[in-house]
Amino acid sequence: MPVLIRDGDKRRALNCSLGFAISSAFSAVLAAQVPVASLVFEKYAVASQTRESSEAGAEALSRGGNAVDAAIAAAFALAVTYPQAGNLGGGGFMVIHFPRGAGGPRQTTIDFREAAPAKAHARMFLGEEGKYDARRHHWSHLAVGVPGTAAGLGLAHARYGKMAWKELLAPAIRLARDGFTATRGLTASLQPVLGQLQPPEAARFFMKDGRPLQPGEVWAQPELAATLDRLAGSGPAEFYRGETARLLVREMDRGGGWITREDLAGYQAVEREAVRGTYRGWEVISMGPPSSGGAAIIEMLNLLEGDDLAHAGWGSAASIHLMAEAMRRAFADRARWLGDPDQNSIPLPDLLSKAYAARLRQTISEHAASRSSPGSFEWPEEGRETTHLSTVDGNGMAVALTTTLEQPYGARIAVPGAGFLLNNEMGDFNAAPELTTREGLIGTPPNLAAPRKRMLSSMSPTVILKDGELVAVLGSPGGRTIINTVLGAVTNLLDHRMRIQEAIDAPRLHHQWLPDELWLERGFSPDTLRLLEALGHTVKIHSIPQGSVMAIARDPKTGRLEAGVDRRLPDGAAAGR
Numbered sequence: 001m002p003v004l005i006r007d008g009d010k011r012r013a014l015n016c017s018l019g020f021a022i023s024s025a026f027s028a029v030l031a032a033q034v035p036v037a038s039l040v041f042e043k044y045a046v047a048s049q050t051r052e053s054s055e056a057g058a059e060a061l062s063r064g065g066n067a068v069d070a071a072i073a074a075a076f077a078l079a080v081t082y083p084q085a086g087n088l089g090g091g092g093f094m095v096i097h098f099p100r101g102a103g104g105p106r107q108t109t110i111d112f113r114e115a116a117p118a119k120a121h122a123r124m125f126l127g128e129e130g131k132y133d134a135r136r137h138h139w140s141h142l143a144v145g146v147p148g149t150a151a152g153l154g155l156a157h158a159r160y161g162k163m164a165w166k167e168l169l170a171p172a173i174r175l176a177r178d179g180f181t182a183t184r185g186l187t188a189s190l191q192p193v194l195g196q197l198q199p200p201e202a203a204r205f206f207m208k209d210g211r212p213l214q215p216g217e218v219w220a221q222p223e224l225a226a227t228l229d230r231l232a233g234s235g236p237a238e239f240y241r242g243e244t245a246r247l248l249v250r251e252m253d254r255g256g257g258w259i260t261r262e263d264l265a266g267y268q269a270v271e272r273e274a275v276r277g278t279y280r281g282w283e284v285i286s287m288g289p290p291s292s293g294g295a296a297i298i299e300m301l302n303l304l305e306g307d308d309l310a311h312a313g314w315g316s317a318a319s320i321h322l323m324a325e326a327m328r329r330a331f332a333d334r335a336r337w338l339g340d341p342d343q344n345s346i347p348l349p350d351l352l353s354k355a356y357a358a359r360l361r362q363t364i365s366e367h368a369a370s371r372s373s374p375g376s377f378e379w380p381e382e383g384r385e386t387t388h389l390s391t392v393d394g395n396g397m398a399v400a401l402t403t404t405l406e407q408p409y410g411a412r413i414a415v416p417g418a419g420f421l422l423n424n425e426m427g428d429f430n431a432a433p434e435l436t437t438r439e440g441l442i443g444t445p446p447n448l449a450a451p452r453k454r455m456l457s458s459m460s461p462t463v464i465l466k467d468g469e470l471v472a473v474l475g476s477p478g479g480r481t482i483i484n485t486v487l488g489a490v491t492n493l494l495d496h497r498m499r500i501q502e503a504i505d506a507p508r509l510h511h512q513w514l515p516d517e518l519w520l521e522r523g524f525s526p527d528t529l530r531l532l533e534a535l536g537h538t539v540k541i542h543s544i545p546q547g548s549v550m551a552i553a554r555d556p557k558t559g560r561l562e563a564g565v566d567r568r569l570p571d572g573a574a575a576g577r
């Protein structure tokens with residue numbers, strides 16, 4: 001990793017073999033080994049977490065498809081090649097930018113977040129004697145939300161795709177039917193979950209001749225191929241009303257889940273307005289509720305616009321402090337206000353306004369960290385696995401697409417006969433009313449489980465424009481850290497004028513209001529850490545890499561596309577021409 005693929009005769013692959021997870025300090029060394037110029041494409045590009053997925057997207061573009069077609073083809077290929085988070089049994093969000101000459105400049109979004117079943121209620125994760133039961137919340141059939149992926153990709157295709165639906169599924173079907181070569185990254189991530197899969201016989205999906213898959217072996221998934229084939233033939237409705245729905249509900253009934261045929265038949269992806277802001281003259285467009293990502297990023301950028309981050313310098317204690325204080329405030333607002341927009345009244349225009357940011361900025365001191373309150377608050381667990389892909393076509397149309405199963409391999413529950421895994425996204429709802437805060441004030445009502453409600457997400461597929469022209473398209477996995485990972489990449493690009501790969505490689509930071517800790521990746525200077533502690537921050541160095549950004553930047557002068565592939569996770573790849 002990473003792998004670079006170009007269409008045409010001169011195929012090249014840069015393939016550095018490293019372990020499954022590497023530290024950011026290590027990735028900085030790797031960055032020097034991969035010439036930045038080698039990730040430049042003249043016409044179109046796709047960046048995603050697997051080589052096969054990026055190739056599937058590039059194949060769609062080479063056949064005259066647009067950025068939406070490419071994203072759909074790449075997403076279906078990820079459902080085969082990246083079962084950690086690529087999926088049929090989960091959900092996600094898509095942000096689409098239409099350029100001038102193709103109905104733009106304008107943007108829209110597709111929300112295909114999973115939804116709670118009709119039986120859901122705020123206390124459904126309480127077990128015996130009303131005690132919170134984390135297993136019910138995260139690791140049971142009750143943790144599964146109604147999947148949105150087939151509907152979301154279907155809606156994007158119906159409204160904005162150019163190619164035939166069947167053609168977009170063809171690469172994924174090929175990969176599932178004929179198999180693809182398992183990477184070390186895939187086999188290493190699979191190893192710990194094999195023994196946890198339900199029903200236990202589902203482990204055979206991820207095995208080869210009854211034993212764990214080895215790197216370099218060809219892995220075929222015939223049941224998944226058959227499901228994709230049904231979807232290709234009958235369209236996305238097959239997932240919700242056809243044989244796939246029948247198999248999914250059978251598994252729910254077997255395991256005590258609540259999703260019914262009616263829940264599946266009633267699920268709909270929704271086209272929603274993007275959230276948008278400006279930052280020092282750039283436009284930043286991202287996903288609104290039920291994701292918190294876009295709103296939080298715009299609120300933080302509004303706060304930071306009052307400071308000179310470029311002058312403070314990348315990685316300085318001053319700039320990290322200001323970013324952490326912006327994060328603290330945006331995450332407090334996230335907990336207080338954000339949830340499913342169809343079931344909550346969210347003061348979004350206020351939260352996104354410059355006037356609100358100006359008031360909030362008054363509460364930030366350059367000289368001392370603030371304190372987060374209330375001290376009793378505990379976040380529910382939120383999965384760090386998810387996956388992002390970016391596409392740009394020859395007309396400058398761009399798609400940012402983030403999809404998730406919540407935890408790696410989701411609930412670890414498979415649908416026998418259908419060959420795919422189910423999400424545990426219900427875990428993104430707050431655990432129960434009295435558990436969010438002793439005061440009962442913050443983070444509770446907007447994101448408590450309720451019938452057909454969509455759980456709050458952090459996914460942040462984002463597009464940056466200047467004068468209506470594409471500057472960059474990006475996103476990341478990482479649970480709540482997604483928001484700050486994308487914020488960091490945006491400020492690296494816009495304030496610190498980094499190239500896209502540099503912006504991705506740079507060590508990351510995260511503050512989420514509570515716990516009141518500043519998490520830093522390795523790579524910041526010890527002097528900086530001491531200065532941050534002197535300001536009053538509780539600094540924690542995290543050895544686990546934060547996020548995995550897949551991005552494409554566009555040179556405004558030449559129109560050339562530069563893909564950025566995160567080296568924190570293995571197997572990421574860019575493809576294009």
Ligand code: GLY
Pocket residue numbers: 383385386404405406407428456457458459479480482
């Ligand atoms: N499951 C991660 C997210 O929705 O943000």
